[in-house]
Amino acid sequence: MQSRHTTGLKLFASLGALAVSIGFAAGAVAAPIAPQDVKIVDHKIDASLTGAAGNVEAGKKWFKGRKAGNCLACHENSDMASEAFHGEIGPSLDGVAGRYSEGQLRAILVNSKAVFGGETIMPSFYRANFGHRIAKSFKDKTILSAEQVEDVVAYLKTLGE
């Protein structure tokens, strides 16, 4: 009798926890906006893709990471002078926050083609399945996640004059 009672209480308690976590997921922390739903207006995206601000330190990591943004492959960045090789394909990103607003930087990252035109070599980092012969392991995937885009945007905002 005693033990059955305890079990009943435990069950009740965990159901309650479940209810709370479902409510939480649907409410406070919204899922990031899906790549196909992102709208670029006037070459900008004003709202965060995740609803939250990014993390500068994480943004640095994605900026350098060869398996992440690999931005350094194409852009020079004096803030990362300790890194061995900087690309020369795109413009230097020194002072980039002085040239573009946050919304413009986000749009450039999400879909460079929508900002620079279809001929640009710069990849679009938050678009999925738009090209030909995409390798199987990258099907349905964006190069960076919405969180990672926000992290990189937060980092780029620190590159002022």
Next chain:
Amino acid sequence: MELKNKATVSALGVAFAALLVPGLLAGGEALALPEGIETVKVAPTSKDHPLDEILSGWHFRSPETQALQEDDFENPAFLWVEQGEELWSTVEGAANKSCSSCHDDASETMATAGANMPKWNEALGKPVNLEQQINHCRTERMEADAWKWESTQLLAMTAYVRNQSRGEPVAVQTDGPMKPWFEKGKDIYYTRVGQLDMACSSCHEGYYGQQIRADRLSQGQTNGFPTYRFKWQKIGSLHRRFKGCMKNIRATPYKVGSDEFLALELYTAWRGQGLPVEAPAVRQ
């Protein structure tokens, strides 16, 4: 740029950095050209050519990498050339023949073949490249098994035969029955593929001479193939290189020896028309 290179040398240690530091040193002393080569730069022969000047991949490499190609004794790819020379006169297959049974002295009979591939093959009704021609001879004339793509034997024979044509200007047929293959190759060259959404032209036409992280982009010329690559620690075929470039942009590559890569090989050979064959070259 100069400063960055200096920083790198101290950071990575001279020996390692020596392989990576780009070759276009402003005001640097002139380097000896690869053995048997008189020029690494030619003018386009046709008005429709997309490039103003045609530059061998050698031009874009570090002085140390270039130096390894100056001298056949230093060039690590010559291990494969020597192996190819041995295989040239090795009898194999039911017909009891070797390459030399039909072709005799390679230095005479193969003096231009390596510069004119891919070439139209009437019997097959399609172009063949050097690897395919070698295997065609093996199966049809020697009655031996074809060598697998990227096998030591096929790489060795390709390197040996192409080396006989060293210094000969690349000249491929692009009209007549080759026309559709040329057009298909051109189409592949300019089609953006993969998650990174790039075409061959994005890198090799738009930005050659520029640094892309640790690599300096060349024009993607093919006159040095097969080439020895430090990254591979061995010699590799042109189609392996094509595959690598496609994988880097997260595309599903075509297969080595496929019609698509054959068409691309023809088209890229045309983009390098006039450059002397340098095979086997050395690359980073």
